[in-house]
Amino acid sequence: xxxxxxxxxxxxxxxxxxxxxxxxxxxxxxxxxxxxxxxxxxxxxxxxxxxxxxxxxxxxxxxxxxxxxxxxxxxxxxxxxxxxxxxxxxxxxxxxxxxxxxxxxxxxxxxxxxxxxxxxxxxxxxxxxxxxxxxxxxxxx
Numbered sequence: 417x418x419x420x421x422x423x424x425x426x427x428x429x430x431x432x433x434x435x436x437x438x439x440x441x442x443x444x445x446x447x448x449x450x451x452x453x454x455x456x457x458x459x460x461x462x463x464x465x466x467x468x469x470x471x472x473x474x475x476x477x478x479x480x481x482x483x484x485x486x487x488x489x490x491x492x493x494x495x496x497x498x499x500x501x502x503x504x505x506x507x508x509x510x511x512x513x514x515x516x517x518x519x520x521x522x523x524x525x526x527x528x529x530x531x532x533x534x535x536x537x538x539x540x541x542x543x544x545x546x547x548x549x550x551x552x553x554x555x556x557x
Contacts, residue, residue, distance in 0.1 A: 437526050438518040449536050454505045457498045464495055508537045520544050
């Protein structure tokens with residue numbers, strides 16, 4: 417998945433011994449990751465808009481036209497996902513500003529540096545997220 421690879425272009429944070437969780441250095445580290453991710457997503461969206469304008473071709477062959485429409489629909493669906501991710505990133509940056517970042521929204525425990533580096537927009541610790549997924553599976557049946 418494209419968004420998965422977006423998270424991997426940063427230097428991992430190495431906590432110092434006795435360092436307080438979610439201190440200013442850690443918050444700056446995650447703010448940098450989130451802002452870089454947001455910028456990259458916005459550039460991708462802008463590039464898609466320009467590409468779609470430049471490649472607006474009307475094909476006489478119905479198969480070619482259908483193929484083009486399918487490609488456009490897939491691209492728009494991907495951009496919509498990215499738009500939602502940008503909104504989530506902005507909400508996460510607001511959590512950094514309010515001092516809530518890095519703590520589980522459900523139980524209040526530390527989410528953990530490694531989990532946040534894997535998913536910077538995570539709001540739940542791994543235990544609460546696992547429980548949420550189990551509940552979702554039970555309801556879906």
